[in-house]
Amino acid sequence: MSAEIPLLGGTANRGRVHRVGDTVRRPLRPTAPAVHALLRHLEDVGFDGAPRVLGVDAEGREVLTYIPGEAVTAPAPPWGLTDAALASVGRLLRRFHDAAAGFDPAPHDWSSPASAPFDEGGIAHNDPNLDNVVFRGDRAVALIDFDLAAPGAPVWDVAGTARFWAPLRDPADTDDVRAGRELDRLRVLVDAYDLDDDGRARLAAAALGHHAWMSALVGDGARTGVPGFAEYWTPQTRARSERARAWLERRAGAITAALA
Template sequence: MAGRAGEIPLLGGTANRGRVHRVGDTVRRPMRPTAPATHALLRHLERVGFDGAPRVLGIDDEGREVLSYVPGTAITAPAPEWALTDAALRSVGELLRRFHEAVADFDPTPYTWPPSPPAPFSCGTITHNDPNLDNIVFRDGRAVALIDFDLAAPGAPVWDVAGAARLWAPLRCPADTTDVRRGRELHRLRVLVDAYGPLDQRELVVDAVLANLEWMRALVSDGATRGVPGFAAYWTGQAQQRADRARAWLAEHADAVRAALM
């Protein structure tokens, strides 16, 4: 796959690791059963003028979806320090806000989607559901686009904000943060949420973060059990232990997290 002439493997991602390639100004990705829903969403974003997502260009002769390549930098480990600044984090919150505003009038009902977030975070708009560092493209130090909409589904905006906070603040055991964010988790949570702006269910951010951790853990564990190569490679004993520590830390510090948002 990686050896095709003119194809450049793109780093990042888990489920599709090693299966996403750049060809000129396009990206070729595996098709999924829910691709028609994702493509309808991306076409809606194009129609309303949202410039923070790839465009659907079609299907290639190998059955892969063809998307426009979004120029910029997606953050892969080890993350550069500029990507971990408060200014970069603010731009992530602002990008999520613009995305949710752009999908507010999109009708998801004609399509089959990946599993939605659990109640009470399962409706309200469309959520990206995986605002990980490597799924956000930066230019000149600012978040400008979301990529990898494979998990997008009906959900509540607070779910995406909580997911971003969990990953970007990051809200986890500080022992598992080895960069400049360590010890600044609650400050960065407030930076992100304030940058997003008015947020329905803001009082449920802590619950959403905990639910998001369990939801993603179940998704990855299931993928590993089914033999999805990226998930199987990621879901080691160490990864499971990190998830356990994150759950324990969030439970222990729930009141402090809530207070940070007051």
């Protein structure tokens, strides 16, 4: 077998994801059957922006196809923070939701469905962070790491993407060229996705809900010993999360107005 090359990025699986030739080997989670059913559906409908499932290796790891390209890992390269890159993320996310629209999640067990009232109406990737999007030629071409995929409304996923990419948080916690441009970049993402009027009206609430959902997931994982989460969920991270929550509450009206 080819040499194993560690792949950077991620929190829960940090140091546990490897490239082997043209494949990726990842820890097998209890929700893998559900995620694999989704990935096989995406393959069946011709969506090329997600890995293909190849099986399980001798060490009990899931085996997926390797998608060539580059993710935006820290320190973020300048091309990954441009409005053009952001717009391409919006278009990719829309293609994913359109491709997943015919998938029935009901027969499967999922890890963490979106919070009500955003827990119906589709399938959400749920973790479209910068290092979970593959780029080629400065354009987003694929989503990876579907571990947290679960039933969720499209606007929930758009809001989660905006939290990471705009980013929707206190500008004091953004130390790159995006600081102070949160609402401008939100509009770039939403327009590229072509979010409908109802979604635009609900996005501020979805962003606050997604923030609370993700914070609870990581906090619970840290307390129960999920690899990577305890190391990540420091007092400084918790304080930053609280500032983001307060900012989202304070700026909810401005978020909605920016999308009108």
